[in-house]
Amino acid sequence: MSKETKETDPKEPNYYNKWLEKSIANEYLNYYEYSEFKNLESIGNGSHGNVVRANWKNAGNFFALKTFKYYDNIMLKELVNEVINLN
Numbered sequence: 001m002s003k004e005t006k007e008t009d010p011k012e013p014n015y016y017n018k019w020l021e022k023s024i025a026n027e028y029l030n031y032y033e034y035s036e037f038k039n040l041e042s043i044g045n046g047s048h049g050n051v052v053r054a055n056w057k058n059a060g061n062f063f064a065l066k067t068f069k070y071y072d073n074i075m076l077k078e079l080v081n082e083v084i085n086l087n
């Protein structure tokens, strides 16, 4: 199997990681440094972890930040599918 084909196969272990990296590199998704968020306040809990409300840098609007208790391919697949369904 060629490298090209492997990279587009969702069964590949790094498929969803690579999808996220490529989406950030192509500027389809924004990447934010965690250290740039402030005024963190807990607003909820989901099956994957906590959700906090935060400000980014000096912007006045709020972001909802989701944290994840564990990080594996199944979780990443669900996350990528959630992001795709938002668009």
Ligand SMILES: Nc1ncnc2c1ncn2[C@@H]1O[C@H](COP(=O)(O)OP(=O)(O)OP(=O)(O)O)[C@@H](O)[C@H]1O
Pocket: 043, 044, 045, 046, 047, 048, 049, 050, 051, 064, 066
């Ligand atoms: N954008 C948001 N704005 C306000 N509150 C939010 C936001 N996202 C999540 N929350 C809060 O955090 C809680 C957990 O959200 P999260 O999306 O992690 O889990 P969920 O929607 O309950 O389902 P699941 O854990 O199965 O994905 C929500 O019930 C809600 O109270």
